[in-house]
Amino acid sequence: MVAYQCYLYSITIYNLQNTYLSLVLNFQSKCIFALEISSESTIYRHIIETLHQMKKLPVNCPSCESPLVASQLSCSDCETVISGSYSLPVLLQLSNEDQDFIFEFILTSGSLKKMAAKMEKSYPTVRNKLDDILEKINNLKN
Amino acid sequence: MKTLLFKPFEKYSEQKLLIVGIIGTLTGAFLTYLFNCKFSRALKIIPIDDASIGQSVINSIVIVVCLTLFLFIVAKYIYKKTRLIDIFVTAMVAYIPLYILTLLNINNNLKVLTEDAIKHASLELANQVPLNIHIPLLLVRLLNFAILAWFITLLYNGFKTAANAKGTKAIVVFAIALLLADVVSKIVIHLLN
Numbered sequence: 001m002v003a004y005q006c007y008l009y010s011i012t013i014y015n016l017q018n019t020y021l022s023l024v025l026n027f028q029s030k031c032i033f034a035l036e037i038s039s040e041s042t043i044y045r046h047i048i049e050t051l052h053q054m055k056k057l058p059v060n061c062p063s064c065e066s067p068l069v070a071s072q073l074s075c076s077d078c079e080t081v082i083s084g085s086y087s088l089p090v091l092l093q094l095s096n097e098d099q100d101f102i103f104e105f106i107l108t109s110g111s112l113k114k115m116a117a118k119m120e121k122s123y124p125t126v127r128n129k130l131d132d133i134l135e136k137i138n139n140l141k142n
Numbered sequence: 143m144k145t146l147l148f149k150p151f152e153k154y155s156e157q158k159l160l161i162v163g164i165i166g167t168l169t170g171a172f173l174t175y176l177f178n179c180k181f182s183r184a185l186k187i188i189p190i191d192d193a194s195i196g197q198s199v200i201n202s203i204v205i206v207v208c209l210t211l212f213l214f215i216v217a218k219y220i221y222k223k224t225r226l227i228d229i230f231v232t233a234m235v236a237y238i239p240l241y242i243l244t245l246l247n248i249n250n251n252l253k254v255l256t257e258d259a260i261k262h263a264s265l266e267l268a269n270q271v272p273l274n275i276h277i278p279l280l281l282v283r284l285l286n287f288a289i290l291a292w293f294i295t296l297l298y299n300g301f302k303t304a305a306n307a308k309g310t311k312a313i314v315v316f317a318i319a320l321l322l323a324d325v326v327s328k329i330v331i332h333l334l335n
Contacts, residue, residue: 116155117155120153121152121153122151122152122153122154122155122156122159122303123155123156123228124151124225124228124303124304124306125151125152125153125303127223127306128303128306131223131306132306
């Protein structure tokens with residue numbers, strides 16, 4: 001679930017099992033408009049891409065390019081804040097595209113054939129993508 | 143459109159490509175017979191007098207097998223997970239554009255043009271080649287070059303996808319495989335015909 005707020009209005013986007021999006025527009029915390037978008041539609045893809053761009057986790061320092069670490073974690077409920085130095089998991093250091101690929105890979109139970117059919121790509125293209133990601137992960141681990 | 147013409151191997155499944163490849167190869171072999179042409183090796187087409195459908199089909203099969211064999215060997219060398227089917231469909235589909243060249247010999251045009259050009263092949267007559275030979279010859283060469291470039295681009299893109307090939311090493315082994323396939327196909331076709 002992703003929420004964006006602007007003064008009295010807020011839009012909440014529920015991404016339900018990657019099958020459809022539910023957009024809810026609230027005014028003063030009261031729902032005034034709701035819309036469901038199927039994952040088959042073009043607008044779904046646009047919204048997901050935009051959300052990814054907006055929520056992109058920076059993994060490298062914009063100043064010196066060194067890997068960033070998480071230095072503060074906070075609880076969204078009670079506002080407890082934990083400080084420290086936690087390195088980011090390898091998977092989070094991959095690009096959004098690669099993360100989406102891994103996510104799809106898990107959803108299809110690791111079947112590259114199913115993934116190829118879903119992504120409308122050939123089997124070797126999908127297999128090459130997976131190999132490239134494995135290579136990136138090995139490089140990041142080293 | 144760009145994907146369809148130059149990178150179909152990235153998008154379409156091997157089943158679809160196999161069907162297109164088989165239909166394309168058989169149609170191409172028929173065109174080769176129909177317009178009295180012969181693929182004397184993987185990279186050479188010549189006009190002949192007495193083409194036969196059996197010979198045309200055998201030549202096409204020999205060329206596809208040679209391309210598949212050598213590309214598969216080098217693909218396995220650079221990438222262990224390469225599948226034979228991907229290389230096979232690459233060889234078949236990439237070769238389809240070359241069959242367009244058979245159309246140049248409709249009504250034996252190419253054969254007549256070649257014979258006329260041979261008459262002017264001597265040093266004394268080389269500067270007196272008439273325009274009605276010179277311009278069609280130039281167009282044939284340009285078309286040959288364009289189709290050959292299309293074939294090599296398709297073949298390399300298919301090879302790259304099948305073997306996850308990257309970098310200079312892939313280009314070098316691809317070129318070696320193509321040249322070997324060309325030479326071996328020439329020998330095999332010569333022995334079979």
